[in-house]
Amino acid sequence: MNNFTTTLVIRRSKLLVVLIAFLFGFTTSINNFTDYAAYTEYIGRIISMSDTTGNDSRLYRAVTRPLFHHRFYWAIITLEVIFTISFLVGAYQIYRKLAAPRSEFHEAKKFAIIGFSSAIFVYQVLYVIILNEWFDMESSVNRNAFYWARSNIEYMFFGLIYLLAVKDN
Numbered sequence: 738m739n740n741f742t743t744t745l746v747i748r749r750s751k752l753l754v755v756l757i758a759f760l761f762g763f764t765t766s767i768n769n770f771t772d773y774a775a776y777t778e779y780i781g782r783i784i785s786m787s788d789t790t791g792n793d794s795r796l797y798r799a800v801t802r803p804l805f806h807h808r809f810y811w812a813i814i815t816l817e818v819i820f821t822i823s824f825l826v827g828a829y830q831i832y833r834k835l836a837a838p839r840s841e842f843h844e845a846k847k848f849a850i851i852g853f854s855s856a857i858f859v860y861q862v863l864y865v866i867i868l869n870e871w872f873d874m875e876s877s878v879n880r881n882a883f884y885w886a887r888s889n890i891e892y893m894f895f896g897l898i899y900l901l902a903v904k905d906n
Contacts, residue, residue, distance in 0.1 A: 744906045748835050748842060751905065754896045755828045755849045758856065761889075762821030769814045780813070781806035782880050783868050789876040798871055809863075816859045823852030839906055846900055853897035860886045860893070 769776055782788055784806055786799040800806075827849030834845035864886035868874045875883045 745835065747903060747905045748831070751846075751900050751903070752828060752831045752835070754899055755824055755831060755852070758849075758852060758893065758896055759821060759824035759828055761892075762817055762824055762852075762856070766814070766817050766821055769810075769817065773810075777807060777810050779880060780810045780868075783872050783874045783877060783882075784809060786872055786877075788878045788880060789873045790878060792873045792876050795873055798873070800872075813859060813863055816855060816863070820852045820855035820859065823848045823855060827852055842905060849900055850897065853893050853900065856893040857890060857897070860889045865890070 781803060784799070785801045786792070786796055827846065830845040830848055831842070834842045837845070864874075864882060869883045869886070875881055
């Protein structure tokens with residue numbers, strides 16, 4: 738393959754999209770580990786619904802047990818580490834197959850696909866459905882991460898669609 742073809746540019750741009758997702762996951766994971774206490778408290782306040790307003794009829798959903806807060810937060814951390822590692826492995830595999838035939842390049846995308854799918858799961862299920870819809874995070878005075886989670890979902894969907902839908906001969 739020629740060194741500067743449209744196909745190679747598209748393939749490199751796909752690698753870049755995966756590397757950006759990896760960088761996001763990596764920095765998020767570092768933050769989660771280095772500031773564990775603050776983030777656990779953040780998640781705990783959402784789950785205990787301690788600073789939500791206008792939702793008294795839903796307060797029966799609150800879980801005030803710190804052990805549950807820690808376990809839920811560890812579920813988030815674990816899944817974020819999984820998608821981050823998937824992005825790293827996927828980026829490496831894509832990089833190795835940049836000049837390979839189409840079928841080999843397509844096969845190299847599998848870990849990146851796992852990364853994007855896992856990230857979508859984390860932010861859609863854990864943040865939007867559980868924290869926002871069930872525990873009413875959006876009504877929280879100081880603890881609203883709904884728009885942050887939604888922007889992550891948008892990027893991960895964009896990355897997944899771009900990785901799979903844009904033709905890269």
